[in-house]
Amino acid sequence: MKFSVNWLGEFVELPRTIESLAELLTLSGIEIEAIEKRGADYDDVVVAQITESKPHPNADRLTVCSVDDGGGTKRQIVCGAKNYKVGDKVPLALPGAELSGGVKIGASKLRGVDSEGMLCSAKELGIAEDAAGLLILSQEAKIGARIRDLFPPDIILDVQITPNRGDLLSHFGLAREIAALTGKTVASVRGGRCETETNSTSEGINIAAARECPFYSARRIENVRVGPSPDWLRAKVESVGIRSINNVVDISNFVMLELGQPTHAFDADKVGGHINVRSARAGEKFLALDGKTYALTPENIVIADEEHAVGIAGVMGGEKSGVTESTKNVLLESAYFRPASIRSTARNLNLPSDASYRFERGVDPEMILPASARATKLICEITGATAAASISVAGELPPNPPDVSLRYEALDRLLGLHIEPVVADAILTRFGLEQSDSQGRVKTCTTWKIPSYRRDLQREVDLIEEVVRAHGIEKIPSAHRSRFTPLSEADRTFDLETDLRHELIALGLTEVRTSLLIARSELAQAVGAMELCNPLSEDQVALRTSLIAGLLGVIARNTRAGAERIALFEIGNTFAPANGEQRRKLAITLCGQVASAKHWRGAKKRPLDFFDLKGALNSLGAFEFRRSKHAGFVLAAEIFHNKDRIGYAGQLSGTISPTAAVFAAEIDLASIAKAKKDAKRFKEIDRYPEMTRDIAMFVGPKVTHADVLQTIGSANELLLAKVELFDLFMENGATETAEPRKSLAYSLTYRDKNRTLTSEEVGAAHARIRERLRSQIGAELRE
Known part of the structure; x- marks a missing residue:
């Protein structure tokens, strides 16, 4: 909203400079977006009356006016405007005047006719942003008077008012705020008789x-x-x-x-x-x-x-x-x-x-x-x-806002400095609050009546904010934290989310933020979603129960725009259908193609698949994936940590992208925090080298990666330190006697923390694992 400094000055004594006023408001949380000068600050622009008007002899669109400038002489002015009539009073820029933009006015010939000045529009005088035609003045204006006396020079503040401060959307409201911040007195509202119930x-x-x-x-x-x-x-x-x-x-x-x-x-x-x-x-x-x-x-x-x-x-x-x-x-x-x-x-x-x-x-x-x-x-x-x-x-008028109590101990604790109760009371009183009750012989808490225009003051912390805005937020001393560990659960959650963002962005994912509200058309999929009593539109009727729907909308828009690779994540709140409980979750969606590790410098690409999604999740913690069925997925897995189900992942069955499959996962944020905490255990740097052996095999189509890991683990080989899947493909089609097989290739790492292993003992352990795979899951081992 735009505010006139002259107008504000009618209500309150302002700081001496506009810079001081802008700084005062900005430091109090009222942002000044622009400062511009307005008004007719010219000595050589006066009120003139048009006494005669006739067509220009050499130009169809011009007229020749005779005007009275109050100096006892008639001036001839060539004019291009059409919105005047004889007898109107208008601004006249005399020869020698300099208007906004550096335009200098002088006596000249226009199409062969002398013109002794210029009749002005409001825009040319800097009075209004846009004006067509001459500025027609009221008939009460005195001929010969300076325009600056009618339109005094002014400064306009363009102020960004936050939605909760509707009380500032007026000159009186902002002046009242300035008075509270400076300790000055605001003038009373000038009005007529305010009727009561008797009349x-x-x-x-x-x-x-x-x-x-x-x-x-x-x-x-x-x-x-x-x-x-x-x-x-x-x-x-x-x-x-x-x-x-x-x-x-x-x-x-x-x-x-x-x-x-x-x-x-x-x-x-x-x-x-x-x-x-x-x-x-x-x-x-x-x-x-x-x-x-x-x-x-x-x-x-x-x-x-x-x-x-x-x-x-x-x-x-x-x-x-x-x-x-x-x-x-x-x-x-x-x-x-x-x-x-x-x-x-x-x-x-x-x-x-x-x-x-x-x-x-x-x-x-x-x-x-x-x-x-x-x-x-x-x-x-x-x-x-x-x-x-x-x-x-x-x-009936709406009732006044409810009273709010302020504990002075809470004020000091939140701000990190001591403010005397008498100082805090004086500040709140300047903001229009009235003391309702004070508790204790030693004043520890005061209850305040909230004025009708400050319905944004609802909690104790709101009163503390008012105190610090007037006291000066810049006066709060900087403090060096001696502890680098999170001080509260909120701090720990914030740090976790910050770390997750960095990790996922490093993996090539892009963070998005979607609406907490879902459309009516999505209610069928969000069973039990809590609907709003008074939705703003059909696109915002209920609280979301999952983050995935919003991410799918982003994928659909980007796919239509021609994006080849879309890798997104969102950290946000969902709302449980049963009781509306707020839960913090992480969701990831992948779609499109990506250059493979072997061809990252070339043009050859491969489609993103479930293992890309699984790899992104495994980078965040040690999770177990179990194949399951899930509505809306053709391939789904439940995600577990320490035997607790914490989320799900899979390939969607819908056709959001016409050219690529869409993979999505949603996982509880608290479970990620627990998994990361479990993973943070001290491990001594290995002193002895490791040895690696590979196993490549064909298995049946129903044998899963989890089955292979379980079989290898059941061998109980103490030297085995790590198992990694590095290749997977399916045979092309089935035969009359057999289904297409899966080819899996694993890298097995062997290590002993106390000595260097020999090739013979590694080979023996590796052979035992190969035999177990052959006997238990029917693996056809490839050399």
């Missing part, structure tokens, strides 16, 4: 959607003269990027920018009967102020009269009930709408607006009536209107 009525308003709109107010204002806004109002709204429409609409926008509460002005004569806040009817059509027609659903809340909808609640008004130059009477709306409802409506209709931006982040309920009073006062002053003696209200 308000509920007549004329019916709230049928009380959950989505707990409070609604409407005020009738009569005898309105709609027209251009005065220069000060126009300058205010345009300085922060809002286009000036007319005085009534500009006042509504001005109050929203000033106080953060959106209001909306209806043409009262086009709203028939009572106001109804209701759900839209299925298939109901609505023509909005942007000129587009929207198809509404019962999930959308509308403001309606007795016949049809006149506005989409909290988002945008209707074109048929909008304020125009012919409007005589206005109905001013100021209400509270449930943030989730507005967010859903704006998203589903693809209709974002300045109002919805604020409502979906939460507005201050206690600002609803003051904002209405402020807008009413301005409309009456600027348009000469008369407001009704009472305001119509319906519903």
Whole structure:
């Protein structure tokens, strides 16, 4: 959001330099994205009145104007704009003036006609970002007055407001924050009379959607003269990027920018009967102020009269009930709408607006009536209107946030430094909190009442954050950790995940992060998934029970984009169907082709297979794979560690990629941590050399790698240190008498930690293993 420094200065005393202000806000967590200068900071640009206009004799698109600059002389100006009429007051850059961008103005001939200056647009003066035609000033502007007096030089801050700080989406809100950070006093909200229950009525308003709109107010204002806004109002709204429409609409926008509460002005004569806040009817059509027609659903809340909808609640008004130059009477709306409802409506209709931006982040309920009073006062002053003696209200304002307690011991422990309780109390008081209760003769804990505009303060840690933001996060001393071991379970988990990421990236995998929510179309596969009560869209209706579905979506997109090799992993939370328990898991997916070890420098490639997936998992820990059946897999294995099932892996049966098989695995993160812990045992460096022998064999198609390892292990050869599979292929096709066989090749490593082995004893042990393979699993050994 953009903020005018001049406007902020009307509420609070600012630091002396803009750099100091930007640093103050940035260090408090309010990011300044850009700083730009605005306003007509020119001495030689004055208010002039057009007294005559005639066509240019030598150019069809130009006109020759005679203007009065207030100096007693008439000036002839050649102009290309078409949006003016005789009698209008416009900015005149006199000869010698230098405009934005270094443009120097002088007396010159344009197509053979003398021109003594230039009539200016708002963009040429740096007042607005975009402007077509001349800047037409109000008739109250004094001829000869300097434009800089009407549009003072200003500095605009482009501030990134986080979604939880809706209270900062106004000049008053940011000024209030600056006052709290600096210890200054913020000026009170300037408004009109704020009605109480004694002069308000509920007549004329019916709230049928009380959950989505707990409070609604409407005020009738009569005898309105709609027209251009005065220069000060126009300058205010345009300085922060809002286009000036007319005085009534500009006042509504001005109050929203000033106080953060959106209001909306209806043409009262086009709203028939009572106001109804209701759900839209299925298939109901609505023509909005942007000129587009929207198809509404019962999930959308509308403001309606007795016949049809006149506005989409909290988002945008209707074109048929909008304020125009012919409007005589206005109905001013100021209400509270449930943030989730507005967010859903704006998203589903693809209709974002300045109002919805604020409502979906939460507005201050206690600002609803003051904002209405402020807008009413301005409309009456600027348009000469008369407001009704009472305001119509319906519903109840949302209750204030619950109290939050702060333990001063927790404050010191979390920050790592001591802050006196009296200092912490003073800071929280500056942020608008009020002490509700203090416990103990020696003050150890205080309960605080949270102001209505700070619904983000819900926990003790939120109060601690407020204290450190004002105290100065840069004042927290740096500390050197004397211990390098994780201090908590959270630290250990963080370190584990960091190590896993490094290991998997080193293997050539890419980390992705997918949504925690799954689409309705995926519910059939995610049996028992916990569904959301109020989903934002059909693509986000339930909590995921597995990471694999999200990774498959990434594979599908990359396959369509032409990727040849896709190797992905994700570390994230899943939610158990039974009770919604959150579980941290690792998932890996592989698809495509990769250069083999033998041909890595050439163009020859091989398809990724299950053993690539298994190898990636084995690099993380010592796991056992047991063949099993799993829904959605043509080849599946359960993953075990110490006899505990911790995950599964296999080849998917779907056709996600038309050219390559997809392999996936999901494993419990806590089990990986345990496997790594078990693997971290001291092992002395071998003093004596090892000897290696190979075994190549044909086995039946049903004999597995696990069967071979079990057979070799059952030989109980004490000299055998390691067994590795290094080759596998299947014979092409079956014969009439036999099925196709599997060829397996293993490397066996022999070692004794106390002496050097001889070839004879290694050969004897190797022969015994070969014989056991032949006799127990029917292996046909190859020489």
